[in-house]
Amino acid sequence: MTLRPLDLEAESAPQKSAAARAATDSIIVARDVHKTYAGAGQPVHALRGATLDVARGEMVTIMGPSGCGKTTLLNCLSGLETIDQGEIYVEGRSIHDMPDTERTDHRARRMGFIFQFYNLLPVLSSIENVELPLLLGGVGQRESRERAMLALEQVDLGDWAGHRPAQLSGGQRQRVTIARALVNDPAIVWGDEPTGDLDSTNASQIMDLLEDLNDRNQQTFVIVTHDENIGRRANRTIHMRDGLIEGETIHRQLGT
C-alpha cells in the first residue's frame, strides 16, 4: 500500500477532449473542479482544482481532515452541487451540462445515496422508503414493492419492512438506506460517512455489506469517510487537503 500522486493526463492542463476521452474509459471523470462558497465575510474555496478518475466497479474512499472538501467533492461529482469551474463526466456524460430536470432524473435511475444520518423519511415505512426511487423512475407499484422487498432481504431486513425508521436501530436504519440506494440497481453508489453515526461493530457490518454488494454487483462505490479502517477496505483511497487531491493509496487492484 503506497501513497502516490495522481498521474492523470489532464491533471496539469485539462482539455475537454481529453476529459471526454477519459470519460469513455472511466465511469467518473473529474477535471480541475473548483467550488467556492460565499462564506460569512470571505469566500470559502472548498475545491481548488480537484481532478480524479473512478473506474467502473471500483470502490473508492475519499479521506482527509475536516473541511478539506470531501463532501463538497462528493456532492459535485454526484450532481447535487453545482461547480464553478472544471468538468465532471459521469458515465460519459457531462453531469453539469445537463438541465436540472435531466440531472435529477439521472440520479433517480443511475445513482444511489447513503448518508451519515440515514435521512430516511420518518413518515414512511422501511419498504416505502426503499421503493421511492423505483416509483420515481416510473416502475409500477407491484414491481416496486417486490424489488424493494428483495433489496431489504439483501440487507437482512425482510422482517422489518413494515416498520418506520423511528422503530429501527441506527444500524438497521443504515441498512434501509443502503437498500434504498441499491434498489434501482444504480451504476454508482455515493456514501457520505455511511458509518459515521454507528458503533464499530455496526460500522464493520455495514462495510462488509457494501463490499459484498460491490463484489457481487460490480457497482461503483464512492465513499467519503474519516475512518481509516473503512478506507482500507476500498480498492483505493483518495486523500484530500485544502480543496485539493493530495494523492491516493491503492489498497487492492480492481478485480482482485
Add this chain to the structure above:
Amino acid sequence: MEELFGLPTIRLMWIVVAIAGVAAAVIAFIFFKRPILVRMGLRNIPRRRAQTVLVTMGLTLATIIVTIAFSTGDSLAVSIRGLALDSLERIDHFIEPEEIDTSAGEGVGDTIPDQVLRDLQAYFAGDERIDAIFGSRFELVPIEHPEAGLIEPQFFLVGVDPALADRLNAVRDEDGDLLRLTELAPNEVVINEIAARELDAEPGDEVRLYVLGQPRQYTVAAIGRDAVLTGNLDAGAAGGLLSMAQYQDLLGSRLSPPDQWDTILVSGAGGVNAPLQFSDALDDDINRALAGLQRTKPDLYLSNGLPRFATDPIKADSLEGAEFIASAFTTLFLFMGSFSVAAGILLIFLIFAMLAEERKPEMGIARAVGMQRNDLIQTFISEGMVYNVGAAVIGVVLGLLFAVGLIAALNQGFESFGFQFTWTVTIKSLVISACIGIVITFITVVFSSFRASRLNIVAAIRDVPEGQYEETYPLTPRRVLRNVLGVFTTAIGIVLVLTTPWTLILGAPIALFLQLTGNRRARRLIPWILLFGWRVLRWNPQWWVLFLVGGLYLVNLGLGQESLFLYIAGVSLAPLGIVMGLNKLRMRGRRINQRLLYTVGAGVVMFLWFIPNDWHENFFNNNLNGGPELFVLAGTMLTAAGTLLLIFNLDLIVGAIRAVVGGVGRLAPVIRTAAAYPAAARYRTGMTIAMIALITFALVNFSTINASFSQAFTGGDTAGGFEVLAFNTEINETSDIRAGLAEAGASDVLADIENAGRIEAGPERGTRAVTVLAERWNPVSEEHILDSDGEIRVVEPDLSTVAFDKRQAVVVGGVNDEFIAGQEIKLQAISYRYDDERDVWSALAGGEMVAVVTVDAIDGAFGFNESGLDPWSTPDGVTDESTRLPRIVVEVGLGASARQVEVIGVLERVSGAFVDLDGEEGGLPTLLLPESIADQVIGQSETTRHYISTRDGADSLDVAQGIERELRIFAVDIQGELKRQQSTQSSILALFQGFIGIGLVAGLAALGVIALRAVVERRQQIGVLRAIGFQARLVGFELLLEMGFIALLGLGLGTALALGLAWRLFAEGTFGEIDMYVPLGTILPILFGAFIASLVLTYFPARQAARTTIAEALRYE
C-alpha cells in the same frame, strides 16, 4: 348600545378592562422582576417575519369579530333611534282603541269618540309635562300623479289640526326645515319622501286623491320628512298630510265621522328628547286617567266590562325597540362570530405548539442550565402579549373597516325599504372590543404557554419525539394520594366554577399571578381561589376528570333546567372524558389501543348528536328545550368529535387514497408522501382540520337552513297557483274585478286574466269569535276505521262530542268559485270524511257548511290546547297522523249570524302563505268559508283580496300594473315580489356568510404556518428526496398536495357534519313542514374558493421548498 346579554355595556366594559388590566399587570410584573425573560421572549419576534405576520393574523380574529359585532350594534342602535325620533318628532304617546276584545265576543268600534279626547284634555289641563293632546285621523287613499303616469294605491292620508301641528313644530320637510300647515291652501297636500319617490312628484306637481272612485285634484305643497304625521305609519309606507278640515272635506262624514278620531296623540313638553325622561310616569298617569274615566263613564270607556282604549308610550317603546334590535344584532353577530373566535383560539394553540417545537432544543438547553418551567412560561407570555397588543390594535382597525363595509352592504339589502343605516362606533364599544380580544388571546396564550413549557429536557436537547423519553411513574402511595387529592380538588373547582362564575373570572387570573410570583404564603391564605385556577393550571391537569365530572354535572343541570344546551354539552363531554381517562390506563405496561378508544368516543358523541331529540327526551322522560345557542355547541362538539375520528383513522383514509390513486405513474411517490406527512403529524393536522371544519360547518349549516326557508317561503309554491294579488280597501271597493276592468275599458288587462279568484274578508279588528264543538276519536271504535292494510276507510266512527265554549278570534274569509278553480294550494291535513284534497275544495265550491283553516287555528284557536286534547291524535295503526283530522265543528259568528261549519282541511303553510289573511307572525288564524256562507257570517266585508291567475303568455307584471292603473287598487306581481324578497334575503345571507367566513382566515393561516414550518423542519428530507430523484417541481407540488389534502379533509368534514345535522333537524320536523334544500350554488363556490385560497397560501412555502439547494439541505441539522 346600552345593554348586551342583559348586562349594561358600561359594566361589561369595566369588567373586561379589569381583566385586561390583570393581564397587563402580569406582564409588568415579569418585566420588572425578570426583564431578561421578557427580552428573551421579544427577541423571537423579528426572527421569522412571515411567521410573525401569520401569528398576528390569527390573533386579530377575536378582536375583528367583536369589533364588527359591537360597531354594527352601535350603528343599528343610532340609526334606528334616529329614525324613530325623526318619525315621531313631537309625538310621545298614542291612545288607541283596543284591537281585539276576544272575551266579549263582539267587535268593538275602531275609532275614538271626540268626548274621550276632550275628557283627557280636561284631565291633563295645566300639566306641565304635556304640550298638547290632540286627535288625528288616517285612511288608505289611492293617489295618482297624472303627469308621471304613476299611481300609489296604498297612500296613508293623515288629517290633523294645522294650528296645533304648527304650535308644536311637529312637521318638517325633507331637509329638516319646519313646515307651516296653517299656510297650506285648501287644495294643497304635503306628501312624504317615500310617496314623492314612488310618484316621482315634486312640490308644485298636481296629484289626484281618489275616494270611493272619485278623484280630487291637489297640489303638492311640500315634501315632508317620513314621519308618523306625514303618513309613514308602516315601515316604507307612502303617505301625506292634509289639514283636518280638508281631510273631512275629502272623505266625507260617512267615512270620517266628525266626532271620531283614529288616534289620540300626546306631545310631551320640552322638545323631541326631553319627554323621554318622564315617559313612564306620564304613561302611568294616562292609564290612571283612563281608569278613572272608566269608573265615571263606563258606557263610553268600557265594552262588556273591559277597557276600550289603551295608551302606548310610542316614542319610549320605539327607542327600546331600537336598543333591542341593536342588541339582538350584536348578539347574533357574536353568536356567528364565535365560530371564528374558536378557530382563532385553535390557531393560537397551534402556533404556540409549533413555536415550542421549533425552539425545543434551545428550550431544552435552557432548562438544562437551570431555567425554571415558570421562566419558560413567562418568556412565552411576554412574546405572546406583544403579538396580542399588536393584534388588538390591528383587529380593531380591521374590524371597523369590515363594519363599514357591512353597513354599506346592509344598506344595499335594505335599499328597497327606503332606509339607510349610518355607520357608528362608540368609544365604549372600541374599548370592549380591544379588551375582549386581549383577554381571549391572553388566556389562550397562557394555556398554550403551559403546554409548550412541558418538555423532556433530554428529548428536547436531542430534538427527538417526546415519546422516546416518556417517563414512567411507579405508583407510590404518595403519588396515589396526590392524584386522588388532585381529582378531588378539580371536581370541587368545577362545581364552584359552574355555580359561581366569579370564581373563574377572579380566581383564574389571581391564581395565575400567585403561580407566577411563587408566593406560597399567599396561596395558603386564600386556598379557595386556587380551587379552579391553581388546580387546572398545574403542570399535569387531569383534563379527563374535568370533562367527565363537568359533563355529568352539565347533564344533571340540563335535565333539571330542561335545557337541551346544558344537557347535550354534558353528554358530549362525558364520553370524551371517559376516553381520555382510559387513555391514561396502563394494563401490564401497555396502553389501550388509541384508535379504538378515540374512534368509539368520537363515534358516541356523533351518535348522540345525530339521533332525534325525542330519543334523549324519552330516555330521561324529560322535556328539553334549546335555542340558537345550540348551533354553536353543535358546531364545536361535532367538529371536535369528527376531527378525532378522522385523525385517529387517517392512516386508513391515506391507505384508501393510495389504493385508489397511489399508482398514478410517477406521481405515486408524491401522493404517498403528501398523504403520509399529515397522518404522521396528528396534532397539527387535527388542529388545522378542526379550524377549517368548524367554519365550514357554520357556513354550510347556516346556508342550508336559510336557503331551505328562503326556498320554502319565496319559492314558486308560495304563490298557491296565482300570479297576481290585488287588495281592495273599504274606501275603494271593487268586489268584482272583471266588472271593474270592463267598466274602465281595460279589455287588454281583462283578456290576460284566466281566473279572478276572490276572498271577501271580515274586519281584522274586532273579529267575530268562534266556538268549537269538536268531535274526537272514540278509542273504543278505533279499529273500525282501519282497513287491514292500515288505510283509513270512510266508516262513521262512534264519536264523542267535546264542546269548548271559549271564543277565540279568527279572520273569516269567503272564497268564490274562481278562487277554488284557480288555486293550487296544498292541504296539510284533511278530514277523515274526505278522500282527497279535490273533494275538500269541491265541498267548499258546493257551498256546503264547511271550512278550511290555517294550521294555527287548529292548534290555537279552537281550544284544543287549553283542553289538553290533541286534535292530531289518531288511532293506533294510523301512521300518517298529521294528515287526517277528526270531525271538528266550529261555530262562527255571533247571534243571528252565527253558523256551524265543519273544518275539513288545513292549509299548508307554504303554498297557503298568501291566503293567511292576517299574515303576521303570531297573528290571527284564518278560516275560509264558501262565499255564500261567509256573507251570512261577516255581513259587509272590510276588504276584498283578488287572487288572479293569468293566461299563458301573459305578463303578470303588466296585469298587476294594469289593475293598479285602471282600478287604483294595490296589486302585486307575486312571482316578481318573491324574486325581490329572494334577492334581499340573498344579499343579507351573503353578508352573514361573509362574516362567518372571516374565520376561514384562521384555517388558511394555519395551513400557511404548518407549510412554512414543514419547509424548515423537513429541509434535510427535502434534500434527500431531491438527491434520490424527486424533481424540484415535485417537491413543491408535494407540499401543495399535502396542504390541499388537509384543506379538503377540513372542508369535507365540515360540510358532511353540517349537512348531516341539517338533515336530522329537517327530518325530525324542527322547522315544521319545510323541506331541506341544499344550496349547492352557494356552498360549492365557498368550498372551491376556500380550497383555492389554501393552495394560494401554500404556494409560497411550496415554491421555497422547491428551490431548496440539495447540498445545503443535506448539511442542515
